[in-house]
Amino acid sequence: QVQLQESGPGLVKPSQILSLTCTVSGASIGSGSYYWSWVRQPAGKGLEWIGHIYTSGGTTYNPSLQSRVALSIDTSKNEISLRLHSVTAADAAVYYCARDVLRRGHDYWGQGTLVSVSS
Amino acid sequence: DIQMTQSPSSVSASVGDRVTITCRASQDISRWLAWYQQKPGKAPKLLISAAFSLQSGVPSRFSGRGSGTEFTLTISSLQPEDFATYFCQQADSFPQTFGGGTRVEI
Numbered sequence: 001q002v003q004l005q006e007s008g009p010g011l012v013k014p015s016q017i018l019s020l021t022c023t024v025s026g027a028s029i030g031s032g033s034y035y036w037s038w039v040r041q042p043a044g045k046g047l048e049w050i051g052h053i054y055t056s057g058g059t060t061y062n063p064s065l066q067s068r069v070a071l072s073i074d075t076s077k078n079e080i081s082l083r084l085h086s087v088t089a090a091d092a093a094v095y096y097c098a099r100d101v102l103r104r105g106h107d108y109w110g111q112g113t114l115v116s117v118s119s
Numbered sequence: 120d121i122q123m124t125q126s127p128s129s130v131s132a133s134v135g136d137r138v139t140i141t142c143r144a145s146q147d148i149s150r151w152l153a154w155y156q157q158k159p160g161k162a163p164k165l166l167i168s169a170a171f172s173l174q175s176g177v178p179s180r181f182s183g184r185g186s187g188t189e190f191t192l193t194i195s196s197l198q199p200e201d202f203a204t205y206f207c208q209q210a211d212s213f214p215q216t217f218g219g220g221t222r223v224e225i
Contacts, residue, residue, distance in 0.1 A: 037215075046206065046217055046218070046219050046220050047163065047206055047208070047217040048217070049208075049214055049215040049216065049217070051214075060213050060214075061214075062213075062214040063120075063214060064214070096162055096163075098162075101168070102210065103151045103168075103169065103210045103211070104153065104168035104169055104172070104210065105153030105155075105165050105168045105208060105210055106153070106155075106163070106165060106208075107165050107168075107174070109162035109163060109164070110162065111161075111162055112162050
């Protein structure tokens with residue numbers, strides 16, 4: 001059974017960097033033909049796809065965030081990481097990592113981690 | 120970006136009711152549409168991929184139809200555990216985009 005677990009600070013100051021890690025168990029992210037996505041959801045609102053990363057390290061980002069976001073992958077640790085620069089209150093949300101089967105959606109999700117932005 | 124519009128935004132229903140949710144795409148996405156169920160405080164759960172393919176373990180009362188720009192998710196006989204919010208997501212082109220959600224409530 002594939003399991004994903006997000007981790008990182010729950011509070012980030014405005015203009016600082018939001019850094020999150022997603023640890024995958026039950027599958028090796030270094031093998032298989034899967035992408036690994038980050039999706040966020042502000043409180044009481046809908047879902048926003050941030051971007052995804054492939055085993056090779058290739059990335060695709062949402063243009064709305066592209067200038068501030070970077071995804072990375074560490075196959076030795078079975079981890080995917082998200083860095084979002086220059087955060088504002090608008091970046092406060094629950095952040096999820098998920099396995100992206102491309103045209104067939106996201107089939108496994110982490111439980112999500114709440115990130116607040118405040119000084 | 121492809122805009123995904125769900126309707127209704129909320130629906131009140133009773134156990135045993137048939138419920139249909141519609142998702143419209145702002146351009147042709149062929150059959151590359153996924154449906155998710157989300158309960159409060161939980162991650163979304165993939166129900167249907169590629170417009171009509173039921174995920175393993177999802178009850179057969181859930182079904183998906185459509186292609187192009189119009190899609191539906193139908194729950195044939197609503198069960199207590201189905202009260203949740205449902206989202207559609209287009210998987211045809213980047214950026215992937217989601218509908219605004221439909222809340223199914225009692």
